[in-house]
Amino acid sequence: MTSSFRPSIYIVHDIIVYYLICSSPQALVTRGKPMILLADANRKYPNSRLLVSSADRGWQSIYAELRTHPAGRLASHTQPNVEIVIALHDSKDGCVIRTNGGRRERTRPTIGTIWLVPAGLCHEEIELSTPMGKTLHLYLPTQPFDLLADQYDLPKPLGHSVQYRGGLNDELIHQIGLSVAAEMARETSTGRMFAETAALMLAAQLSHNYLDPTLLVPSPRRKPTENVRLRRVLDYIDENLENEISVADLADVAALSTFHFARMFTALMGLPPRKYVSRRRLENAMKMLASSNLPLAEVAHRSRFSSQAAFSRAFHRVTGVTPGEYRRLVR
Structure with missing residues (x-):
């Protein structure tokens, strides 16, 4: 059998x-x-x-x-x-x-x-x-x-x-x-x-x-102050995915200089702030495609892309499928 x-x-x-x-x-x-x-x-x-x-x-x-x-x-x-x-x-x-x-x-x-x-x-x-x-x-x-x-x-x-x-x-x-x-x-x-x-x-x-x-080897512990700052920054990003977010804005939230914030964020998250924001916007776009009937142009706009075409190119480059194909796949 x-x-x-x-x-x-x-x-x-x-x-x-x-x-x-x-x-x-x-x-x-x-x-x-x-x-x-x-x-x-x-x-x-x-x-x-x-x-x-x-x-x-x-x-x-x-x-x-x-x-x-x-x-x-x-x-x-x-x-x-x-x-x-x-x-x-x-x-x-x-x-x-x-x-x-x-x-x-x-x-x-x-x-x-x-x-x-x-x-x-x-x-x-x-x-x-x-x-x-x-x-x-x-x-x-x-x-x-x-x-x-x-x-x-x-x-x-x-x-x-x-x-x-x-x-x-x-x-x-x-x-x-x-x-x-x-x-x-x-x-x-x-x-x-x-x-x-x-x-x-x-x-x-x-x-x-x-x-x-x-x-297993235990991972190094973060300093308590780094945990607090990182949590504030991550919460701010999630609350403002549909708005303009600059590295300077995130540094202000962390109460650090732009230089020191960028170094801290990259060390803790494994990627620079701009790339993390882009990734979170893409994940948010995927959720919108899966759970709403918003037009693709509106999803692109909320994800801070200049056009639907730019959104489709970026989405396809990362996932291997277009936004429309992804929506059909998960529904």
Whole structure:
């Protein structure tokens, strides 16, 4: 029995909504990553059969492939990326035995069974007692994890702290995996945006539920005065997204000189004030598109763009789709 590539529409919608809250798609782009992720897969599973992959999709923050595996043993060495393996086929009498650092686990693969491999794992041995049917492999670089850590003041390194575990049943990861598999099987115009979103959602789910706390390094604490100033500035930005906002205005809110404010803000938020304001305006525009019937020209005006055309170009550059396409996608 095989698993159908029919993801829950509610899960897909939740991924998009989560993505709006967390970050912009542009923040996830890493040039050259697909080839590095592809090299990981080919090196680790040289004898398996590759059915389909995302190698030609242009996805930057996730690499996916569907494989079948023969019975036998294999050994892999250090891989720099997080790997998520999802069984899409039952194995009635089969068994997967994984060994790492003296740890040994034995799992019977059924549809939806999940195995996790953290980034930086030094040595892993895998034994398959019988051939494995369709198996989905997802590779995540550490960048989506670092983005979450920077955004929410989380300890690092998240990607290297993912638990080495097998035999998991996580419906959210399973549904995201099915959605990625469906996109590989039939490419859509919004596939790249979905892939970047799925990468961030997977990183968030792993960071929330499957980290080894002994491997985390606490993030440096902010000074209390910096927290107060930053909160005032962020609140001011959110309250004035539809108005003109200058760096000088934000410096006044923080009670700092423009120079010192810009340095403080960039150090704490990971991007300059102007880029942060632009990102928040884009996120606000996405929410307006998803939850209102405002004309696109009005959304562009409220987002402080000089014209609807300028808004559409900026929106497409960041998300990969036009405002109109995005509105149809989320409704």
